[in-house]
Amino acid sequence: GQQVMQIPQYQHVQEGEDFTTYCNSSTTLSNIQWYKQRPGGHPVFLIQLVKSGEVKKQKRLTFQFGEAKKNSSLHITATQTTDVGTYFCAPSGSARQLTFGSGTQLTVLP
Amino acid sequence: DGGITQSPKYLFRKEGQNVTLSCEQNLNHDAMYWYRQDPGQGLRLIYYSQIVNDFQKGDIAEGYSVSREKKESFPLTVTSAQKNPTAFYLCASSEQGDTEKLFFGSGTQLSVL
Numbered sequence: 001g002q003q004v005m006q007i008p009q010y011q012h013v014q015e016g017e018d019f020t021t022y023c024n025s026s027t028t029l030s031n032i033q034w035y036k037q038r039p040g041g042h043p044v045f046l047i048q049l050v051k052s053g054e055v056k057k058q059k060r061l062t063f064q065f066g067e068a069k070k071n072s073s074l075h076i077t078a079t080q081t082t083d084v085g086t087y088f089c090a091p092s093g094s095a096r097q098l099t100f101g102s103g104t105q106l107t108v109l110p
Numbered sequence: 111d112g113g114i115t116q117s118p119k120y121l122f123r124k125e126g127q128n129v130t131l132s133c134e135q136n137l138n139h140d141a142m143y144w145y146r147q148d149p150g151q152g153l154r155l156i157y158y159s160q161i162v163n164d165f166q167k168g169d170i171a172e173g174y175s176v177s178r179e180k181k182e183s184f185p186l187t188v189t190s191a192q193k194n195p196t197a198f199y200l201c202a203s204s205e206q207g208d209t210e211k212l213f214f215g216s217g218t219q220l221s222v223l
Binding site for chain 1: 143145150151152153154155169200210211212213214215216217
């Protein structure tokens with residue numbers, strides 16, 4: 001499967017601050033998915049990006065796919081305690097080729 | 111409610127013992143998957159199945175076996191050959207459509223006694 005590096009591994013923010021996690025690949029990706037896993041829970045699908053340079057928004061979350069389709073980012077504006085969890089990127093051509101990044105664990109301090 | 115059910119939630123294995131983790135889905139999905147998650151790490155693919163009676167090895171299949179006799183069920187056996195089985199095991203399913211997003215079960219935590 002595709003190999004990706006996700007950074008940072010951990011991020012602590014004060015509630016209200018912004019947060020960004022990055023997913024980088026050495027090869028061109030077909031598409032990329034993002035998942036969120038709450039502590040003690042299971043991953044939940046957030047979004048899929050397919051097109052070069054694509055930007056999608058879900059309320060305070062902004063997802064971006066690089067122009068070269070080798071990197072992606074997830075940005076959260078004004079974090080809330082409900083944003084706590086681990087965010088994974090997962091590049092894929094189809095789900096059977098899905099490889100997950102190591103994840104960014106977000107802690108939001110009240 | 112439609113979804114994926116994994117059981118048991120916690121499982122303990124003795125040395126030399128095989129254990130089987132259950133995964134059932136009522137989403138009518140064709141594809142099913144097993145992932146292993148170690149603390150602080152991402153998910154690694156063990157096995158996947160796209161149709162009944164067919165399955166393929168993922169990145170870390172050694173020491174594991176699966177079967178897909180029914181569309182709804184994809185049990186995973188952790189054999190005694192798997193020397194480091196302690197992990198969180200996640201089952202997932204997906205349609206065979208363009209999005210291919212994964213729906214996950216709530217997981218089974220396997221520990222060695």
